[in-house]
Amino acid sequence: MEHITLLIGIVIATALxxxxxxxxxDTANAMATTISTGALKPKTAVAMAAVLNLVGAFLSVAVAKTISGGIIDESAGIKPEVIFAGLVGAILWNLVTWLAGLPSSSSHALFGGLIGAVLVAAGTHGIHGDAVVMKVLIPAAAAPVVAGLAATLATRVTYRVGRRADPEATSRGYRAGQIASAGLVSLAHGTSDGQKTMGVITLTLITGGVLAPHSDPPLWVMVSAGTAMALGTYLGGWRIIRTMGRGLTDIQPQQGFAAQTGAAATILASSHLGFALSTTQVCSGAVMGAGLGRKGAVVRWGTAGRMVSAWVLTLPAAGLVAAGAALLADQGTWGVTAVAVIALAACAAIRSAARRKPVTHANVNEPVPGTPAAGPQDAVTAAIAAVTPPPPAPAPASGTAA
Structure with missing residues (x-):
């Protein structure tokens, strides 16, 4: 580490x-449904997610190598200031969507930022287009659908299996199952998203001549990246947790268990294959699928539509901000300084706006403003419910008067 320059140090700090x-x-990915059903208290849930995110970051480096040597060409003359610009674009988009309470993809914000900055600095030859398509765009389109279908099927199976059981006992059992499945999602999130920052730092060290090309992340990179994510997770993104837990659909324990289990399986499989998947999109798709899987449930399509719009905008929006930052940072020390000052001012403004209407662990389970239990945007769900017969009532217990 003695060869790390001040600029590389700034880029590493920005990556963290x-x-x-x-x-x-992305805390909402693992814990929103667990919190909304009361399976865990909010602070307990985010503390559990933080620990498991940290553990998951050490389980694999496949996704980290996709970032450091997959979508970006290490030999294209990429400089650390270019990576700095890409990170600024990703951070600002993350904060804007957090302020709006939209669970957009931090992963795609990072990809968009890096791609936008590299295109400005090195042109199209700095990007491995086939890797972007095969390991980013195709999984981005397929993963929410796969997770949603899996959650829909799992939800229907759980209700069918437990339709004659005692409802209260069933709910208690699935709340316990939710805790286990939420832990699995947190672990999976660490194996996927935790490695993305490792990959960015490793790419910075390679472009700065500190590491040889195609190197694995050093241990100190793994520790620092895992710790930074765990700290962020512990603080809890309460705005996004409320949207995921209360804004998309009203989640019951059976649905929460089904959604989390389907999401975890999808994320773990993709991490093993080195796909840099968006855990946000997977978990959001799973929650919508769980809403469709329960008869009579309401999926708030207006909220879902805003989320999908944010997903579509993430790559280009982060890319445009990063491209502008790259143009400025390329001017030298004063340019890098200007980018840092502008980014800090933007972050402060977003933080100030968020404090006007705070969302904390104390009000995270309150209804999301503007998302009624049913309304015009829920016409599809209402129509499905109208033509679907309710499940049979449980048989009365032996010896009980009818």
Whole structure:
């Protein structure tokens, strides 16, 4: 580490800030449904997620290598200031969507930022287009659908299996199952998102000549990235947790268990294959699938539509901000300083706006403003419910008067 220059140190620190925002931005992935059903208290849930995110960051480096040597060409003359610009674009988009309470993808914000900055600095030859398509874009389109279908099927199975059981006992059992499945999602999140920052730092060290090309992340990189994400997770992205737990659909324990289990399986499989998957999109798709899987449930399509719009905008929006930052940072020390000052001012403004209407662990389970239990945006769900017969009532217990 003695060869790390001041600029590389600044880039590493910025990468850890991004990892921190990733942690509080994506806590909702694992814990929103667990909190909304009361399976865990809010602070207990985020503490559990923080520990397991840290553990998950050490389980694999496949996704980290996809970032450091997959989508970006290490030999294209990429400089550390370019990576700095990409991180600034990702951080600002994360904070904007956090302020709006939208569970957009931190992963795609990072990809968009890096791609936008590299295109400005090195042109198209700095990007491995086939890797972007195969390991980012295709999984981004397929993963929410796969997770949603899995959650829909799992939800229907759980209700069918337990339709004659005691409802209260069933709910208690699935709340316990939710705790286990939420832990699995947190672990999976660490194996996927925790490695993305490791990959960025490793790419910075390679471009700065500190590491040889195609190197694995050093141990200190793994420790620092995992710790930054765990700290962000512990603070809790309460705005996004409320949207995921209360804004998309009203989640019951059976649905929460089904959604989390389907999401965890999808994320773990993709991490093993080195796909840099968006855990946000997977978990959001699973929650919507769980809403569709319960008869009579309401999926708030207006909220879902805003989320999908944020997903579509994430790559280009973060890329445009990063491209502008790269143009400025390329001017030298004063340019890098200007980018840092502008980014800090933007972060402060977003933080100030958030404090006007705070969302904390105390009000995270309150209804999301503007998302009624049913309304015009729920016409599809209402129509499905109208033509679907309710499940049979449980048989009366032996010896009980009918």
């Amino acid at each position: 800030v991004f990892d921190f925002t990733n942690g509080f931005h």
